[in-house]
Amino acid sequence: MIQSIDIEAFGRELDTIQKDVKASLGDRDRQYIKRAITVQRSLAMGGRALIFASLPLMPAFPLFLGVIGAGTAALGVSKILENMEIGHNVIHGQWDWMQDPEIHSSTWEWDNVCPADQWKHSHNVVHHTWTNVLGRDRDVGYEILRVSEKQAWKPVHLAQPVYNAMLAMMFQWGVAMHDVDPREPHLMAGKLAGIGKKAGKQLMKDYVLWPLLAGPMFLPVVLANLVANGMRNLWTYAIIFCGHFPDGARVFTEDEVANETRGGWYLRQILGSCNITGGPLFHVMSGNLSHQIEHHLFPDMPSNRYPAVAPRVEAVCAKYGVPYNKGSFARQLGTTLRTIFRLALPSRRRAVAA
Amino acid sequence: MSKVASLLSRLGDVAGLIATPLVPSEYVALVWPLAASRARKARVEAVHDEAPGVRTLTLRPGRGWRAHRAGQHVQVGLAIDGRVTTRTYSISSAPERSDGCITITVKAQPGGRLSRVLVEQITVGTFLTVGLPSGDFVLTQTSRPLFITAGSGITPIASMIRSAAARGQVPEITHVHYARTPADEIFGEELRTLQVDHPAYKFIVVHTAHGRRRFDELVPDWRVRETWACGPQGLLEDVERVFAAAGRSDALHVERFRPKLAPLPANTEGGRVRFATSGVEVRADGRTALLQVSEAAGLALRHGCRMGICHSCDTILTSGCVRDLRTGASIDEPGTRIQICVCAAAGDVELQENT
Numbered sequence: 001m002i003q004s005i006d007i008e009a010f011g012r013e014l015d016t017i018q019k020d021v022k023a024s025l026g027d028r029d030r031q032y033i034k035r036a037i038t039v040q041r042s043l044a045m046g047g048r049a050l051i052f053a054s055l056p057l058m059p060a061f062p063l064f065l066g067v068i069g070a071g072t073a074a075l076g077v078s079k080i081l082e083n084m085e086i087g088h089n090v091i092h093g094q095w096d097w098m099q100d101p102e103i104h105s106s107t108w109e110w111d112n113v114c115p116a117d118q119w120k121h122s123h124n125v126v127h128h129t130w131t132n133v134l135g136r137d138r139d140v141g142y143e144i145l146r147v148s149e150k151q152a153w154k155p156v157h158l159a160q161p162v163y164n165a166m167l168a169m170m171f172q173w174g175v176a177m178h179d180v181d182p183r184e185p186h187l188m189a190g191k192l193a194g195i196g197k198k199a200g201k202q203l204m205k206d207y208v209l210w211p212l213l214a215g216p217m218f219l220p221v222v223l224a225n226l227v228a229n230g231m232r233n234l235w236t237y238a239i240i241f242c243g244h245f246p247d248g249a250r251v252f253t254e255d256e257v258a259n260e261t262r263g264g265w266y267l268r269q270i271l272g273s274c275n276i277t278g279g280p281l282f283h284v285m286s287g288n289l290s291h292q293i294e295h296h297l298f299p300d301m302p303s304n305r306y307p308a309v310a311p312r313v314e315a316v317c318a319k320y321g322v323p324y325n326k327g328s329f330a331r332q333l334g335t336t337l338r339t340i341f342r343l344a345l346p347s348r349r350r351a352v353a354a
Numbered sequence: 355m356s357k358v359a360s361l362l363s364r365l366g367d368v369a370g371l372i373a374t375p376l377v378p379s380e381y382v383a384l385v386w387p388l389a390a391s392r393a394r395k396a397r398v399e400a401v402h403d404e405a406p407g408v409r410t411l412t413l414r415p416g417r418g419w420r421a422h423r424a425g426q427h428v429q430v431g432l433a434i435d436g437r438v439t440t441r442t443y444s445i446s447s448a449p450e451r452s453d454g455c456i457t458i459t460v461k462a463q464p465g466g467r468l469s470r471v472l473v474e475q476i477t478v479g480t481f482l483t484v485g486l487p488s489g490d491f492v493l494t495q496t497s498r499p500l501f502i503t504a505g506s507g508i509t510p511i512a513s514m515i516r517s518a519a520a521r522g523q524v525p526e527i528t529h530v531h532y533a534r535t536p537a538d539e540i541f542g543e544e545l546r547t548l549q550v551d552h553p554a555y556k557f558i559v560v561h562t563a564h565g566r567r568r569f570d571e572l573v574p575d576w577r578v579r580e581t582w583a584c585g586p587q588g589l590l591e592d593v594e595r596v597f598a599a600a601g602r603s604d605a606l607h608v609e610r611f612r613p614k615l616a617p618l619p620a621n622t623e624g625g626r627v628r629f630a631t632s633g634v635e636v637r638a639d640g641r642t643a644l645l646q647v648s649e650a651a652g653l654a655l656r657h658g659c660r661m662g663i664c665h666s667c668d669t670i671l672t673s674g675c676v677r678d679l680r681t682g683a684s685i686d687e688p689g690t691r692i693q694i695c696v697c698a699a700a701g702d703v704e705l706q707e708n709t
Contacts, residue, residue, distance in 0.1 A: 022652065023652065025436060026436045027436045028436075030433055030436035038384060041376075041380070041381060042384060045381060045384075096654075097436075097437065098436055098437055098654070099437055099438045099439075099654050100433065100438045101393045101438075101483070102390075102392060109375035111374075111375055201371050201375070202374065204371045205371050205372055205373075205374050209368075209371060209372045210372065
């Protein structure tokens, strides 16, 4: 770690940022999330309506393709918003301060096969507490990928470019299985049952009930829903893999984080996380996880505040000489994928961690 | 028949999965908010000023509402500065009302967060969140009830009287109502008219600004009447004392808008209160409810009635000692779930609050 800085003073400056935001939360923030939810649900309805509207146009095939394509895209975008800017952030408790029973982490369920209660454990508790700590944070390569030299190489990693691609396409299933930990065998059956129940409902919706409404034309509806879910899978995969795996992101050993202070915890969150640069629409579509650093510092801060907070965090980092990893989507995703390909092979030098 | 019904309901459940993880009504609520079935809504249909600082709101509850029993109350919530603020109000309309609406009659409290907005700012068309009617302050089958009310304490009683009148079954009611001046009267005109139409109902108004009269003179037969009382703390304490002295406590029903508080020892001291989940630590005196302490410290903890009824605010006491302000009893058993709306610090306290 960076030893020379006054880490507690550094932490206090970040505390101040968080305090400022907390004190200023109000009606504008509430309007933001309410509007996000309204837009997302309207897009979902509109997308599904367009998919159905396209069916009678089948004889005019290019027109049919255009309309069903637009509907599918709208549905896919709505699923992305629902999972990222709304679901992930509501489940983090970012909006609990409103005390609104309709938008609260204790009751929110999101539109994918992962049950929210399991996600709250695997992600909010384990990943956000133990960010990038080898052997503790199951997000480091999700237990199947080798994304750091510090992870020991095994022959199975030779295949990781292939199963990485499969994970990207079926990402929601990876997310769902995330909390099923073979080291806790007594909990596995219960968790799998929870996933089964949730997945059953999700599959019923997209691949049985909506297609049934189309009667004999059910197949285009199945395909459209499959593509919309696939869009969401690929996009969420790409954004989330840019969070901690691009070049420059640090991983830590348990020894390094023993006796960590609040300031030290902040420092680890920054060194282990990466931001993606982009415009306002890109940030919303990424659930503001493009501000991964700010999200890891302040996981329960409403996401609409991250863009304004990011320059303040970056300035504090600059003042204390702490690296602040930000780059274009292409850079962050490119270096991540390169690492996954490179580390499929054993490293020439021995791992540092040992 | 029941087999068919249960099959249909199963089919309905499966069809409802079309909106999973939401329910279909949440999409309908995009255009028609009253369709919301997860968080019940009510639309403000009309507002009517009753007296200075007192306003009646006519509300149309949406899906999932059930009719109240006259005298019951309901939780009402509205987002103020982004935070949903919830308070409990008696329903002042009769359940027999045929347009599907209810009324609540709200008095603006000094420093009141929700009451002042409801009285001073609310506009027709606003949607409030509402709970379901609850409470056991309801009329029993008695032939000669006595009602004692003061100020906005008249609201649950108004519901009972209106209900009796609507059913055309008005018992021999004696109703003593205290208001400061004629201008402060709530429902005065309506109840005087009702008295003319229903001679069994006797409405006695006492204007406290113009001096009081002996209760024995007002209602000579109070000892043989089953009694319902609602009003400010001072009035209720007087009534309870008088009824207890006469051995008539069993015949007295009381509805409070605030918890009845026990006298605190003179040397009451607070302490440091630590809210462990959020890491907030503040000083508190020994008289202020911990819920208020948390709100003053900028936290927004889950709560409901704010008077020790609903247990929405239950919080785990991890260490230290608190005092239940209703009984004066100390609670110091770690792990106890305490009602922070009616408990104050008695020394240093740590709580594990659910946000």
